[in-house]
Amino acid sequence: MIIVLLITVSLTIxxxxxxxxxxxxxxxxxxxxxxxxxxxxFEDETKTDGSKKSEEGAEKSSPLKS
Amino acid sequence: MSRAATAVEQEVKCRHCxxxxxxxxxxxDDEPFCCAGCKMVYEILKENDLCRYYHLSDAPGKKExxxxxARYAGLDQPEIRKQLVDFDSPELTRVLFSVPAxxxxxxIWLLENLHRLCEPVLRSEVNFxxxxxxxxxxxxxxxxxxxxxTLASIGYPPTINLKAGEGxxxxxxxxxxxxxAIAGFCFGNIMLYSFPEYFGIERLGTLxxxxxxxxxxxxIPVVFYSARDYFISAWNSLLQRRINIxxxxxxxIGSLFLRSAWEILSGYGPGYFDSLSGLVFFxxxxxxxxxxxxQSLAFDRDYRSYFPLAVLRWRDGDWKSAIVHDLQEGDTLRxxxxxxxxxxxxxxxxxxxxxxxxxxxxSRPVKVLVDGTVYAGGRVIGKPVDLVVVKxxxxxxxxxxxxxxxxxxxxxxxxxxxxxxxxYYFTFVVLVVALATGVVWYLRDPSRAWLVFTSVLxxxxxxxxxxSGPFTFGGMMxxxxxxxxxxxxxxxxxxxxxxxxxxxxxTGTITHGSRPKIDFSGILTRSLRAxxxxxxxxxxxxxxxxxxxxxAVPDPMSPSDVREFAGKGIQARLGDDIFKVGSASFAGCKxxxxxxxxTTVYVTVNDxxxxxxxxxxxxxxxxxxxxKRLHGKEVAVLSGDHGAxxxxxxxxxxxxxxxxxxxxPYEKADFIRILQEKxxxxxxxxxxxxxxxxxxxxxxxxxxxxxTGFFTPATDAILLGSQLPLLDRFLSLSKTATRILVxxxxxxFGYNVVGMTFAVSGMLTPLVAxxxxxxxxxxVVALATxSVSAVTLSLRSKQKAL
Numbered sequence: 001m002i003i004v005l006l007i008t009v010s011l012t013i014x015x016x017x018x019x020x021x022x023x024x025x026x027x028x029x030x031x032x033x034x035x036x037x038x039x040x041x042f043e044d045e046t047k048t049d050g051s052k053k054s055e056e057g058a059e060k061s062s063p064l065k066s
Numbered sequence: 067m068s069r070a071a072t073a074v075e076q077e078v079k080c081r082h083c084x085x086x087x088x089x090x091x092x093x094x095d096d097e098p099f100c101c102a103g104c105k106m107v108y109e110i111l112k113e114n115d116l117c118r119y120y121h122l123s124d125a126p127g128k129k130e131x132x133x134x135x136a137r138y139a140g141l142d143q144p145e146i147r148k149q150l151v152d153f154d155s156p157e158l159t160r161v162l163f164s165v166p167a168x169x170x171x172x173x174i175w176l177l178e179n180l181h182r183l184c185e186p187v188l189r190s191e192v193n194f195x196x197x198x199x200x201x202x203x204x205x206x207x208x209x210x211x212x213x214x215x216t217l218a219s220i221g222y223p224p225t226i227n228l229k230a231g232e233g234x235x236x237x238x239x240x241x242x243x244x245x246x247a248i249a250g251f252c253f254g255n256i257m258l259y260s261f262p263e264y265f266g267i268e269r270l271g272t273l274x275x276x277x278x279x280x281x282x283x284x285x286i287p288v289v290f291y292s293a294r295d296y297f298i299s300a301w302n303s304l305l306q307r308r309i310n311i312x313x314x315x316x317x318x319i320g321s322l323f324l325r326s327a328w329e330i331l332s333g334y335g336p337g338y339f340d341s342l343s344g345l346v347f348f349x350x351x352x353x354x355x356x357x358x359x360x361q362s363l364a365f366d367r368d369y370r371s372y373f374p375l376a377v378l379r380w381r382d383g384d385w386k387s388a389i390v391h392d393l394q395e396g397d398t399l400r401x402x403x404x405x406x407x408x409x410x411x412x413x414x415x416x417x418x419x420x421x422x423x424x425x426x427x428x429s430r431p432v433k434v435l436v437d438g439t440v441y442a443g444g445r446v447i448g449k450p451v452d453l454v455v456v457k458x459x460x461x462x463x464x465x466x467x468x469x470x471x472x473x474x475x476x477x478x479x480x481x482x483x484x485x486x487x488x489x490y491y492f493t494f495v496v497l498v499v500a501l502a503t504g505v506v507w508y509l510r511d512p513s514r515a516w517l518v519f520t521s522v523l524x525x526x527x528x529x530x531x532x533x534s535g536p537f538t539f540g541g542m543m544x545x546x547x548x549x550x551x552x553x554x555x556x557x558x559x560x561x562x563x564x565x566x567x568x569x570x571x572x573t574g575t576i577t578h579g580s581r582p583k584i585d586f587s588g589i590l591t592r593s594l595r596a597x598x599x600x601x602x603x604x605x606x607x608x609x610x611x612x613x614x615x616x617x618a619v620p621d622p623m624s625p626s627d628v629r630e631f632a633g634k635g636i637q638a639r640l641g642d643d644i645f646k647v648g649s650a651s652f653a654g655c656k657x658x659x660x661x662x663x664x665t666t667v668y669v670t671v672n673d674x675x676x677x678x679x680x681x682x683x684x685x686x687x688x689x690x691x692x693x694k695r696l697h698g699k700e701v702a703v704l705s706g707d708h709g710a711x712x713x714x715x716x717x718x719x720x721x722x723x724x725x726x727x728x729x730x731p732y733e734k735a736d737f738i739r740i741l742q743e744k745x746x747x748x749x750x751x752x753x754x755x756x757x758x759x760x761x762x763x764x765x766x767x768x769x770x771x772x773x774t775g776f777f778t779p780a781t782d783a784i785l786l787g788s789q790l791p792l793l794d795r796f797l798s799l800s801k802t803a804t805r806i807l808v809x810x811x812x813x814x815f816g817y818n819v820v821g822m823t824f825a826v827s828g829m830l831t832p833l834v835a836x837x838x839x840x841x842x843x844x845x846v847v848a849l850a851t852x853s854v855s856a857v858t859l860s861l862r863s864k865q866k867a868l
Contacts, residue, residue: 003273004273004276007276007280011255011280014251014255018247018248018251021247022244022247025240025243025244025247030243031193031195031196032192032193032194032195032196033195034194034195035174035191035192035193035194038171038174038175038194039174039178042178
């Protein structure tokens with residue numbers, strides 16, 4: 001009756017994935033799919049070399065314009 | 067003509083908002099600015115080393131109407147604070163602000179760096195999709211008011227909305243996704259365990275029973291959780307003695323489940339759990355699609371956000387902010403420019419102008435002298451005004467003013483949705499067929515009679531019927547939305563299809579509501595600018611408003627002896643000078659320079675011409691050809707103005723278009739009522755402010771707006787001003803959408819007839835059901851989606867041409 005064991009295992013794994021999905025839903029991962037993609041590109045600037053760095057940043061992030 | 071051309075060449079664009087700066091830009095830090103507001107934002111950002119804002123995207127600022135900081139003064143009143151904050155402790159307060167101005171990468175960057183600008187802020191997080199920002203701040207270091215004011219000062223004024231119910235809809239949508247996820251999961255697994263049955267594999271032994279029971283177990287959450295809403299909705303509609311589409315659906319799901327459960331329990335067969343879960347899964351996909359369509363249209367934008375939360379009240383020798391519903395009779399208030407009078411009151415200032423257009427719809431400001439009565443809902447124009455309250459007021463009283471009962475009418479009730487009408491007949495036909503076959507089989511073979519009876523109910527479940535609506539109308543709504551035409555719900559598409567009379571409001575619809583291109587010829591010195599602004603701000607004529615916007619003087623003086631001559635101009639005294647702003651004949655100007663497509667407004671000081679404004683033709687481009695394309699539909703123009711532009715409109719719209727001027731909002735509403743009593747289906751296109759009553763009265767009320775994210779009262783649809791020339795396309799596409807819907811109904815009925823023949827003849831095996839039911843759903847969805855995208859292709863090319 002190995003097949004019963006296999007079915008149990010497959011169903012268990014499937015339920016784990018379902019729960020993982022429900023958890024990701026509950027934790028708000030699909031709330032806003034745009035901001036995080038932009039946010040990760042913002043650098044932490046320091047005050048001293050602000051101007052130069054920001055120009056680099058402008059080039060880098062210009063394709064992100066919506 | 068040549069002047070206009072050179073002006074374009076030399077045009078300097080504002081560093082902040084990218085709008086032309088006009089003749090005399092403000093310079094700061096070698097950058098040009100169009101107005102003090104934009105410059106101020108730049109200065110604040112510069113000071114805090116946040117100029118990266120301007121590098122992330124080009125001119126990311128939005129020129130907002132100057133939002134008075136005092137608007138936010140009352141936020142820290144305990145009652146208001148309680149409604150706004152999500153979490154409150156002595157160290158940390160969390161608040162969610164809705165900020166409609168969020169639109170680009172720069173916005174996200176700036177708002178998430180708010181802590182560098184506003185000391186109490188600890189952390190801020192933007193939700194781009196919802197246009198909200200969640201702010202954690204330390205209440206011991208700064209107040210909620212301060213946070214809101216900081217946001218407003220950098221051009222992101224939060225909308226304050228005391229409606230507590232905002233969150234509920236979001237939860238509802240989340241629940242739908244859970245339901246969909248669980249239905250999908252169960253559907254997949256049940257299918258898997260049904261395969262042996264599909265292929266007729268015999269040598270399974272006890273395993274067969276295990277599979278059956280697994281299927282039954284997996285189907286329980288599908289019926290009792292995922293499909294729950296269908297039963298609830300069906301029950302509610304039966305209680306109201308109506309039949310909507312959910313009734314036959316619930317009937318189908320219910321009989322599927324009971325029949326299958328019986329088959330498993332009695333060991334008769336495998337049941338229809340696969341069809342059941344598939345059905346629910348497809349239905350929920352339809353719902354989810356619908357929810358997504360609505361989500362992108364944050365429609366019921368709340369006019370309450372315009373109401374003052376707090377006003378300045380004279381208490382203990384100082385102006386302090388007070389909440390509106392705390393106002394007592396006898397309180398002295400100070401109301402500033404553009405603020406709304408919160409309660410009926412008596413004037414204490416010498417004179418002031420009030421705009422009651424929100425209440426009465428009349429856009430001409432009313433002058434009130436000292437000791438005159440001022441009614442709640444009026445908007446102050448010009449200088450701050452001091453008032454004494456004579457009648458207590460509350461937020462709800464103000465709301466009721468704008469919701470004037472005579473303005474409201476059960477618009478929706480008159481139109482029963484196609485789908486619900488279809489469901490009504492459908493349910494009866496199905497019940498009759500099921501009973502008839504049950505009786506026939508009872509006579510022939512009583513043991514199978516009730517099996518056949520349930521089979522008919524199962525196969526007749528109008529899943530495809532329920533899907534065709536969301537995918538046809540929903541798909542159409544999404545396409546419309548992408549082209550700047552936002553509908554409130556799917557029913558609007560149906561009503562659009564039947565429109566045979568179109569009525570346009572003039573101001574803001576046929577003519578530009580805001581920000582036409584303006585040139586000034588002459589020398590516009592700063593003092594002259596301020597003086598002209600002072601004169602034009604006394605008038606609500608569209609040209610005056612346009613000039614006032616162009617001049618952008620934040621706090622204009624108030625002139626004396628103001629006289630407005632309808633259709634001619636305004637005359638006013640400032641110091642010793644008499645200013646006249648108006649047409650050539652009014653200003654006494656002999657040579658009138660005529661520039662094509664522009665309206666010229668002359669300015670004289672003591673009868674000497676000092677210059678003139680050239681305002682780009684106020685009629686929207688592409689409008690006249692669009693109106694010609696509205697063939698077969700009657701067109702009329704209703705305007706609250708006094709016919710000054712009659713000739714202009716006649717030229718643009720052709721002589722055959724009837725026009726009615728000087729219409730009050732009530733007359734407009736009556737006009738539409740009479741037409742509808744004559745059996746016409748009327749669509750009204752207006753700016754949604756002073757014709758709100760008419761918009762509600764008619765079958766389809768469309769509000770035209772030039773700003774996205776701008777206030778429009780509850781109408782059926784919102785149309786971006788630039789998209790107005792596509793209106794005829796939208797109408798004909800709605801008609802096509804109805805045809806597509808009928809076609810997919812036919813298709814779905816076709817499947818039902820095939821399924822019924824199986825069921826009636828007693829041959830509906832689980833395999834047949836498992837093939838037939840998803841097939842019908844999928845083909846209906848495919849038909850709807852493909853044909854909607856096919857017919858809307860033309861819209862895309864039109865859009866490009868625009």
